[in-house]
Amino acid sequence: MAKDKIIGVDVGGTFTDLVTIDGDTGDIRIAKTPTTLDNQAFGVINALDLAQVDLALVDLIVHGTTTTTNAVLERKLAKTGLITTAGFRDVLELGRRTRPQPYGMTGQFFSIIPRDLRMEVAERMDATGNVLTPLDETALRGAVQVLVNEGCEALVIHFLHAYANPAHEIRAAEIAAGFWPNAYITTGHSLLSETREFERGVTAAVNASVQPLLERYVTRLRDELTGKGYQGDVLVMNGNGGMVSSRLVAREAAKTVMSGPASGVMAAAYTGARAGEDNLLTYDMGGTSTDVALIRNGTPPISNEIEVEYAMPIHVPMVDVRTVGAGGGSIASVNAAGLLEVGPASAGADPGPICYGKGGVEPTISDANMLLGRLNPEKLNAVAGGVSQDKIATVFAAKLGAPLGVDAMQAAEAVIRVANAKMAGAVRMVSLSLGADPRDFALFAFGGAGPLHAADLARELGVPRVLIPARPGMTNALGCIVADLRHDYVQTVNQPLGSEDVGMIHDIFATQVAMGEAALAQESITIREIRKVFSVDMQFLGQSHVVRVPLDSAIPTAAELCCGFEAVYWNRFKVELPEIRARIVNVNTSVIGVSDPVDLSRLINPDGRQDTTKPVSYRAVVFDGKAHNTPVYWRDHLPIDATLTGPAIIEQLDSTILVPPGDRVTSGADGNLFIHIEGTP
Numbered sequence: 001m002a003k004d005k006i007i008g009v010d011v012g013g014t015f016t017d018l019v020t021i022d023g024d025t026g027d028i029r030i031a032k033t034p035t036t037l038d039n040q041a042f043g044v045i046n047a048l049d050l051a052q053v054d055l056a057l058v059d060l061i062v063h064g065t066t067t068t069t070n071a072v073l074e075r076k077l078a079k080t081g082l083i084t085t086a087g088f089r090d091v092l093e094l095g096r097r098t099r100p101q102p103y104g105m106t107g108q109f110f111s112i113i114p115r116d117l118r119m120e121v122a123e124r125m126d127a128t129g130n131v132l133t134p135l136d137e138t139a140l141r142g143a144v145q146v147l148v149n150e151g152c153e154a155l156v157i158h159f160l161h162a163y164a165n166p167a168h169e170i171r172a173a174e175i176a177a178g179f180w181p182n183a184y185i186t187t188g189h190s191l192l193s194e195t196r197e198f199e200r201g202v203t204a205a206v207n208a209s210v211q212p213l214l215e216r217y218v219t220r221l222r223d224e225l226t227g228k229g230y231q232g233d234v235l236v237m238n239g240n241g242g243m244v245s246s247r248l249v250a251r252e253a254a255k256t257v258m259s260g261p262a263s264g265v266m267a268a269a270y271t272g273a274r275a276g277e278d279n280l281l282t283y284d285m286g287g288t289s290t291d292v293a294l295i296r297n298g299t300p301p302i303s304n305e306i307e308v309e310y311a312m313p314i315h316v317p318m319v320d321v322r323t324v325g326a327g328g329g330s331i332a333s334v335n336a337a338g339l340l341e342v343g344p345a346s347a348g349a350d351p352g353p354i355c356y357g358k359g360g361v362e363p364t365i366s367d368a369n370m371l372l373g374r375l376n377p378e379k380l381n382a383v384a385g386g387v388s389q390d391k392i393a394t395v396f397a398a399k400l401g402a403p404l405g406v407d408a409m410q411a412a413e414a415v416i417r418v419a420n421a422k423m424a425g426a427v428r429m430v431s432l433s434l435g436a437d438p439r440d441f442a443l444f445a446f447g448g449a450g451p452l453h454a455a456d457l458a459r460e461l462g463v464p465r466v467l468i469p470a471r472p473g474m475t476n477a478l479g480c481i482v483a484d485l486r487h488d489y490v491q492t493v494n495q496p497l498g499s500e501d502v503g504m505i506h507d508i509f510a511t512q513v514a515m516g517e518a519a520l521a522q523e524s525i526t527i528r529e530i531r532k533v534f535s536v537d538m539q540f541l542g543q544s545h546v547v548r549v550p551l552d553s554a555i556p557t558a559a560e561l562c563c564g565f566e567a568v569y570w571n572r573f574k575v576e577l578p579e580i581r582a583r584i585v586n587v588n589t590s591v592i593g594v595s596d597p598v599d600l601s602r603l604i605n606p607d608g609r610q611d612t613t614k615p616v617s618y619r620a621v622v623f624d625g626k627a628h629n630t631p632v633y634w635r636d637h638l639p640i641d642a643t644l645t646g647p648a649i650i651e652q653l654d655s656t657i658l659v660p661p662g663d664r665v666t667s668g669a670d671g672n673l674f675i676h677i678e679g680t681p
Contacts, residue, residue, distance in 0.1 A: 005057055008480030009044050010064040010237075010260055011035055014287025014329055014348060015448065016043035017477040017654070018051055020058075026602050029053065030474050032448075032654055034350065040067060041221040048228070056229035060525070062480035063246070064237040064263040067217045068210040068256045073309060075110065077209035078154050078184075081147030082118040083140065083172065084201070085160040089118040092201050095311045109311050112205045117150060119143035121172075127195075127494075129165030137175060144176045154184035154208040158201045162189040163492050184211045191252060192315050194492040194586055199305075199313045206314055207254035215250040222246060233525065237479070239318035241266040241300055242486020242592065245523050255316050257308060261291040262319040263479030265300045268444045270482040271469045273298050274600060275672050280467070281427055281441045283457065284475070285450035287366075288327040288346045290423050293320060294430045294441070302590070304490055305546075317488035317590070324426045328366040328449040329353055332415045334403040342419045354395055357387045363399055365419050367392050368412040369452055373621035374658055376632070376651060409622060420453055424460045435572055439681065442467050442674075446475035451657040455646075455675050459660075464680040470603035470671035473654025478603075485523055485593030487516045490586050496541065497565070497582040502558050508587045509534055509554035516591020527593035537586035538565045540577055546585050547572055554589075604671040608636045613644055623647060623660055635673075642667045 009018045018031040031051040036043040044063070048055065071077055084091070093111045100109060121140045124133035147155060155176060162169040166189040173187050186208040192200045222234055234246040237259035249256060261284065268282040278298040284291040294301060301320040307313045325344020329352060332342045342365065351359035353366040355377065369375045371392050393408040400411035431438045438461040445454030445468050454466045469475055489512040493505070513532055520530065534554050537546040538561075549564045556564075565582050569575065615631035622628075628647045635652040643666050646659035650673070659665055662678035 005059050006481055007048075007053065007058055007061045008064075008477040009047060009061065010263060010476035010480060011040045011043060011066055012260060012286050012476065013066065013289065013346070014327070014352075016040070016047050017474045018044075018047035019471070019474050019477040019481060020051060020053055021481060021598060023599075026599070028602050028605075030471060030654065032473060037348075039220070040065060040217065041224050044221060045224055045228070054229070055225060056231070058230055058232065060232050060235065061225065061230065062235045062237065062243055062483065063221070064260045064476055064480050065217070065256065066260050068214055068253055069258060069260070069308070071210050071213050072206055072257060072312065075112075077112065078212040079150075079152050080113050080117065080154040080156060080205065080209040081150065081152035082113045082156045082158060082201075082205065083121055083143050083147075083176075084118065084158045085124060086120040086122050088160055088197065089115070089120050091198050092118070092205060095198050098311070100310045112202065112209055113156070117147060117152060119146060123159055123168045125159070125161040125165045125168065127161055127164055129161065131165070131167075135168045135171055137171070140172055140175055144180065148179065148181065153182070153212050154186070155180055156186050156188070156201075156204045156208045158188040158197075158204050160197055162187070163193045163195060163200065166190070166193075182212075184208060186211070191254065192490065194315065194490055195494060196315075199315045202311075202313055203254055203315050206257070206312075207252060211250050211253045214253045214256065218246040218249060235525070237263045237483060238486065239306075239316070240302055240486055240488050240590075241319045241483060243480070243483050244485065244487075245525075248522060252316070254314055255318075257314055258306070258318050258321060260476055261293075261321040261323065263483060264291065264446060264476040265293045265295065265319045265321060265479070266483050267469075267475045267479030268446070269295050269298055269300050270479075270598075271475075271600065271670065271672065272442075272444060272467065274670055275467060275668050277442045277444075277467055279441045280444040281431060281438060281461075281463065282444045282446075283423070283427065283450050283454060284447040285423070285445075285453060286327050286447040287329045287449070288325075288348065289323050289344075290326045290426060290447075290450075291321045291323050292423070292426045292430050293322070294434065294436060295444075296436070302488070304488075304586075304588075317490070317588075320430070322426050322430050324422055326365065326419045326422045328364065328369075330365050330419065331362045332364065332368070332400060332418075333362075334400060338403060340400065340404060340414055340418050342415055342422060354392050355387050361395070363392075363396050363411075363415070365415060365449070367396070368415040371396060371408065371412040372416070373619055373627070373630070374452055374649065375656055376619075410625070413622065413625065416453070416456075420456050420460060423453065424457055427457070427461055435574075438463050444469070446472040448473040448655050451655050453658070455658060455660050455663050455677060458675070458677050459679070462680060464677055466675040466677070467668075468657055468673045468675065470600065471652075471654055478600075482595075482598050484595050485520055485525065485527060487519045487591050489515060489589045489591075492586055493584050495584055497538070497562055497584055498558065502556070502561075505536070505584070505587055506555050509589055512587070512589035513554065513591060516589065520591065520593045523593070525593075528596055529594045531592040531594055533590040533592065535588045536561065536584050537588065539583050539585055540580040541583055542580070548588070600670040604636055606640070609639055610637045611639060613639060613642045619649070621647060621649060628661065638667070640667060640671075
């Protein structure tokens with residue numbers, strides 16, 4: 001991919017971030033603007049204007065969007081109808097018969113497609129693909145017409161065993177296309193060819209219900225960009241960490257869910273590899289939430305069993321990112337039991353935290369950091385007029401301090417501790433729960449608020465060092481630039497190991513590779529090479545969960561499959577079960593179009609660096625109840641070999657780094673900083 005001049009732009013819940021890299025001149029520009037929630041395209045255009053980019057000279061724009069994620073979580077979806085096998089219209093609502101709260105009887109759930117828009121028709125395949133009941137085409141036409149009359153914009157065709165034989169789904173889609181008013185028809189097997197009708201049905205329903213929204217958004221964005229002189233393609237990040245043309249992305253719209261967090265993880269893996277850190281715990285704290293993931297041996301984890309919220313499994317391959325509602329704008333409150341809570345409610349970008357000066361009235365994490373001296377009110381982005389420390393202290397004293405019996409400063413410290421504990425729990429979920437010891441990893445801290453909390457979080461987890469990239473607040477946008485083109489495929493086999501035809505596995509891999517190469521050929525972007533990744537999902541007979549077994553080639557032997565599964569199972573659970581047979585559940589292939597490498601060395605302009613490490617100012621910062629006269633440094637001025645010891649504050653355009661007393665900072669390649677945590681190995 002010729003990246004002469006490329007733009008990465010990521011739309012978050014609070015801010016829209018933009019990075020431009022000119023491969024010819026080395027010029028790098030960054031911009032951060034408030035997200036325009038009513039139309040995210042406006043925020044993208046505002047960021048381009050702020051960076052003063054001449055779009056006529058840009059070769060490529062890569063975009064990470066929260067359009068589909070927000071639509072699913074907020075249930076702001078296109079009106080969608082479902083046609084399914086007779087007797088199974090309620091599968092999407094019954095789910096797995098779990099509860100939103102495992103230990104309580106509260107909570108609620110709303111199906112993506114309401115019951116009155118779920119139609120049944122006679123048809124039936126058995127689990128091996130044999131026809132038991134032919135498709136009733138007359139009933140199908142009637143069901144489609146009912147949904148058209150109801151004003152549905154998208155259609156899902158989801159039959160019980162279509163993964164084994166999709167003939168009925170294919171025929172139903174052909175019939176429906178004859179009088180459905182648009183092209184928004186999703187068949188379950190084409191998106192996800194695996195067993196488990198609930199998960200497959202939800203994935204198809206999500207895809208159909210966000211297709212029109214995503215199509216309209218990317219079309220509007222392309223039109224806005226074209227109007228400003230841009231002539232190239234717009235690539236959209238997928239949740240698997242790859243990217244796809246905006247002209248093709250709506251076909252499999254569900255794959256864009258969680259694309260924003262995925263781009264950050266891809267940037268972390270890329271930056272970490274250049275810095276010699278292949279094992280990372282990624283920690284992305286933005287304005288609304290915190291996303292965490294685990295990277296082993298330089299490879300971001302991909303899972304096709306992600307549940308974005310209760311009873312919302314989207315079983316397409318996505319980077320395995322876990323999210324908690326703790327961001328800079330997360331609201332702190334005292335509940336009815338007298339306990340301090342932080343999040344998940346957020347002040348967002350408008351009005352935002354109190355310290356933004358835009359009318360916010362609720363205490364947030366950002367306000368706590370401001371009150372403790374960790375943020376500089378003169379450099380806080382989006383401030384309109386500014387707010388005094390006294391006003392923030394008054395709110396903290398009244399809304400938090402009084403109910404808790406502490407003063408405003410103690411309340412602010414309590415907010416930080418509760419938020420850190422919440423985020424540490426998320427990191428443990430992606431590390432200890434998977435058999436990984438956090439002490440064997442470095443913490444990769446990014447997002448606008450991540451570096452403020454990273455050192456305390458690392459100390460809580462026993463992580464020995466923190467890696468802070470050159471532009472932590474722009475990492476998701478940078479991930480759009482360094483990402484590759486990627487297509488993932490899953491095919492259910494569901495055969496006991498030893499009885500299956502290994503040649504059939506080889507044929508499936510070959511078919512998936514051919515599909516991936518054909519998909520890459522449709523892209524308008526030139527790629528450097530094609531890389532293929534093969535794996536199988538396996539389990540012991542009688543189990544419901546699976547583990548992923550990576551493979552070295554597309555022609556594994558039965559012995560290699562068996563040994564690989566036993567090794568992965570042992571590493572995960574430290575258990576051997578030789579008396580139980582193994583089963584191959586899914587065959588997986590990733591076809592990756594590798595892009596050209598990107599030089600990150602100029603993310604901080606080397607011309608601005610100074611010869612010595614000099615603070616630009618001092619201010620009082622509270623650590624553990626005590627105020628320290630703390631030096632404040634401007635990161636762009638630090639020497640390339642800078643070292644310093646905390647307490648310290650390091651400020652930059654897109655983030656603020658907190659270095660607690662005793663911790664030590666060193667510099668690394670590409671302008672990265674390492675915080676070495678006192679008291680850790």
